[in-house]
Amino acid sequence: MSIRAKELLVLGLIAVFSLIFYVGKVSGWKAVQFSTTVSIIVILLIVLSLVWILIKTIRGSLIERRIVFLYVGIAVALPLFMSLSQKIPISPEVKAVYDSIGELPAGSKVLVSFDYDPPSAPELQPMAEAFLYYCFVRDLKVIMIGLWPQGPQQANLAIEEVFEHEDIKPKNLKYGIDYVNLGYQAGNEFVIQRLGSDIKAMFPSDYRGKPYDEIPLVKNVKNFSNIDYCFNLSSGFVGTREWVQIAVDRFGVKLGAGNTAVQAPQMYPFMRAGQLIGLLGGMSGAAEFEYLTEWTGKGTKYMLSQSFAHMIVVAFIIIGNVAFFRSGRKSRLDR
Amino acid sequence: MQTIAGITILGRVAELTAQYETWLEVPVCRSMVMITAKEIVRESYSKVGRPDAFQEDQVYYLTDDQFGYAAAIDGKVVREKPATMFFMGEFFAESLILAETGNSIGAIQIAGTAAPAQLPFFIAACDFTLIGEELFAASAYLSKEPKLLGSIKGQDVGKSLILVAILVGIILETFDIWSFSTLFSVID
Amino acid sequence: MRRAIPLLITGIVGAVFVVQYFVPHYPFNMMSNWFSDWFAIVGACAIVLGALNLMKISIQKVIKRRADWGYAAVIVASFLLITIIGLAEGGDFRDPGTKFDWLYKFVYTPLSSTMFALLAFFVASASYRAFRARNFEATLLLLAAFFVMLGRVPVGYTITEFMPVEYRLSDLASWIMSFPQAAGQRAIMIGIGLGIVSTSLRVILGIERTYLGGD
Numbered sequence: 025m026s027i028r029a030k031e032l033l034v035l036g037l038i039a040v041f042s043l044i045f046y047v048g049k050v051s052g053w054k055a056v057q058f059s060t061t062v063s064i065i066v067i068l069l070i071v072l073s074l075v076w077i078l079i080k081t082i083r084g085s086l087i088e089r090r091i092v093f094l095y096v097g098i099a100v101a102l103p104l105f106m107s108l109s110q111k112i113p114i115s116p117e118v119k120a121v122y123d124s125i126g127e128l129p130a131g132s133k134v135l136v137s138f139d140y141d142p143p144s145a146p147e148l149q150p151m152a153e154a155f156l157y158y159c160f161v162r163d164l165k166v167i168m169i170g171l172w173p174q175g176p177q178q179a180n181l182a183i184e185e186v187f188e189h190e191d192i193k194p195k196n197l198k199y200g201i202d203y204v205n206l207g208y209q210a211g212n213e214f215v216i217q218r219l220g221s222d223i224k225a226m227f228p229s230d231y232r233g234k235p236y237d238e239i240p241l242v243k244n245v246k247n248f249s250n251i252d253y254c255f256n257l258s259s260g261f262v263g264t265r266e267w268v269q270i271a272v273d274r275f276g277v278k279l280g281a282g283n284t285a286v287q288a289p290q291m292y293p294f295m296r297a298g299q300l301i302g303l304l305g306g307m308s309g310a311a312e313f314e315y316l317t318e319w320t321g322k323g324t325k326y327m328l329s330q331s332f333a334h335m336i337v338v339a340f341i342i343i344g345n346v347a348f349f350r351s352g353r354k355s356r357l358d359r
Numbered sequence: 360m361q362t363i364a365g366i367t368i369l370g371r372v373a374e375l376t377a378q379y380e381t382w383l384e385v386p387v388c389r390s391m392v393m394i395t396a397k398e399i400v401r402e403s404y405s406k407v408g409r410p411d412a413f414q415e416d417q418v419y420y421l422t423d424d425q426f427g428y429a430a431a432i433d434g435k436v437v438r439e440k441p442a443t444m445f446f447m448g449e450f451f452a453e454s455l456i457l458a459e460t461g462n463s464i465g466a467i468q469i470a471g472t473a474a475p476a477q478l479p480f481f482i483a484a485c486d487f488t489l490i491g492e493e494l495f496a497a498s499a500y501l502s503k504e505p506k507l508l509g510s511i512k513g514q515d516v517g518k519s520l521i522l523v524a525i526l527v528g529i530i531l532e533t534f535d536i537w538s539f540s541t542l543f544s545v546i547d
Numbered sequence: 548m549r550r551a552i553p554l555l556i557t558g559i560v561g562a563v564f565v566v567q568y569f570v571p572h573y574p575f576n577m578m579s580n581w582f583s584d585w586f587a588i589v590g591a592c593a594i595v596l597g598a599l600n601l602m603k604i605s606i607q608k609v610i611k612r613r614a615d616w617g618y619a620a621v622i623v624a625s626f627l628l629i630t631i632i633g634l635a636e637g638g639d640f641r642d643p644g645t646k647f648d649w650l651y652k653f654v655y656t657p658l659s660s661t662m663f664a665l666l667a668f669f670v671a672s673a674s675y676r677a678f679r680a681r682n683f684e685a686t687l688l689l690l691a692a693f694f695v696m697l698g699r700v701p702v703g704y705t706i707t708e709f710m711p712v713e714y715r716l717s718d719l720a721s722w723i724m725s726f727p728q729a730a731g732q733r734a735i736m737i738g739i740g741l742g743i744v745s746t747s748l749r750v751i752l753g754i755e756r757t758y759l760g761g762d
Contacts (some may be wrong), residue, residue, distance in 0.1 A: 093671070113701065180642075217583055308700060338696055363750060459672065492742035507755065
């Protein structure tokens with residue numbers, strides 16, 4: 025099949041699935057939910073198929089990468105229909121973020137920097153929602169900024185979601201008094217540096233254009249010394265590393281962070297050195313924080329898919345090694 | 360800094376492609392880099408006596424958006440099937456997408472990055488990888504200038520000094536001598 | 548002059564930022580703030596420059612019907628659509644309920660997330676291809692990968708819940724991340740830091756001039 029034909033086929037499939045989902049949403053179709061028995065049967069079938077692949081590999085028939093892709097797709101999609109639950113253990117780095125927020129007195133100012141965009145939202149948005157929920161439950165004041173252009177928008181989406189919660193609605197939180205979105209500023213790490221001396225210079229107005237001095241929450245907030253806690257959600261540059269290098273190292277800011285799973289390992293040296301108070305790493309970090317803060321979010325909901333996906337990857341690594349050893353043994357026998 | 364190191368390597372690659380009349384494309388994801396990269400490639404082509412071979416469209420800006428950039432590159436790679444791909448500079452999550460796509464079409468891939476999170480992906484998917492400081496050393500090495508090569512030597516000396524300091528610190532802290540780790544803290 | 552002025556600017560700005568780190572007082576803090584503001588301005592202008600360049604190339608491709616001109620047409624149409632809608636909505640274009648917000652939530656977000664989701668498939672295929680127990684070090688890497696992959700998800704805790712606390716997969720994964728992994732990261736970061744210092748000094752002192760173009 026030519027590349028053009030493949031492209032048209034994919035576009036056609038996307039259109040068909042989109043139409044099905046649209047019709048389903050409009051018609052009010054209920055999501056399919058497997059019972060526990062059916063879920064276990066599905067899991068057993070998948071395991072049996074993997075054993076069959078292993079046997080085929082031992083016999084010398086190597087699988088191609090599209091089979092791997094198919095199994096990863098199944099591992100991610102099928103758990104969404106299953107009604108299984110799993111216990112979520114809490115890691116020390118996530119507990120550290122939770123405890124550090126818990127120590128702040130009511131009315132403390134928390135600066136949250138949304139340094140990510142929609143591709144990282146599946147991992148970071150659940151963290152953002154749980155964090156904002158916890159801040160509002162503890163009556164903390166939240167100042168939101170973005171060092172990525174889409175950051176302020178992601179902040180708005182998180183606020184929308186959190187304000188729907190039955191614990192937050194009665195609080196009747198006011199924009200400009202309890203929380204504010206100062207918007208995006210270009211300049212990367214230079215913005216962080218300037219926040220250390222003059223926040224207003226970098227954010228002369230909020231994301232709607234209201235002047236800084238007319239916003240009650242921030243009009244007396246000059247720089248980092250007026251901020252009690254910073255929380256950074258990031259998935260790349262500019263991100264947590266720059267916040268540690270500038271905000272923590274130079275201005276002594278208390279910093280917690282939420283990072284994607286790929287970036288989280290890089291932050292462990294900062295945590296071990298005490299520069300970072302705590303870290304929410306990837307969707308598992310989000311799920312753990314949701315558990316601690318009792319926020320029902322997508323992190324916990326999608327952890328089953330992540331568990332399955334990890335097990336599938338481990339299974340294929342084992343199969344790949346079996347193929348490797350088998351080919352090594354075959355070449356030794358041939359010699 | 361990684362971009363600057365990558366641009367130096369680009370200059371050398373451009374010289375070789377101009378010499379061997381191989382088509383070179385440089386898609387960039389930062390507009391400021393595009394201008395510099397264009398100048399570098401133009402100068403490299405002129406250096407080997409092939410200024411006529413340079414075309415403005417060889418160096419172009421795609422998008423600042425991480426995955427928009429990855430999608431554009433992937434599409435181009437799958438359609439045009441380049442023989443060689445160079446990944447030099449700072450990469451994030453798009454690194455594996457780019458490298459695996461290149462691997463799937465059988466291109467020779469050479470990567471260099473100082474982003475520790477992306478190194479495992481490049482090492483798994485690329486044929487050759489410059490790890491961390493090797494990227495900076497390579498840019499100096501390729502230029503063959505004595506001052507730049509001297510700076511690599513200086514890096515090695517600096518690393519030795521840090522190693523000695525770490526070893527001394529480990530011994531002192533293990534035996535609780537002298538509070539070495541608080542030596543450089545500022546007393547408020 | 549063409550090369551002297553950029554070298555001068557680089558040298559002065561670089562030196563000011565280095566000195567300002569250690570001497571955060573007047574006049575270095577004032578100069579550093581001024582340069583930071585200019586960096587923000589130049590960065591914002593550069594975005595416009597890049598967008599215009601992209602439009603120029605895409606429009607030329609469409610007009611001259613070069614290879615894959617259809618994709619260029621999609622770029623031009625998308626760019627114009629989002630720009631016009633954003634401008635038409637006024638200052639509140641990012642507010643929930645606007646057309647811009649709709650495009651952001653239901654077009655841009657799913658498309659970007661889909662690209663990111665590709666990573667899951669590529670990680671699996673790269674792991675299947677690359678994780679081989681070729682030698683002792685590769686086997687150690689393989690075992691660490693097993694412990695971390697299973698330990699970082701709840702299933703790792705579930706299957707080893709009966710074991711003593713320090714020996715559960717989740718605790719082993721935590722130990723690997725906190726100690727060997729952190730040590731390796733530190734080593735790489737120190738090397739990278741030295742490389743950056745070296746390259747930065749070369750650029751600030753004008754020894755490295757490739758970024759200016761030519762000799």
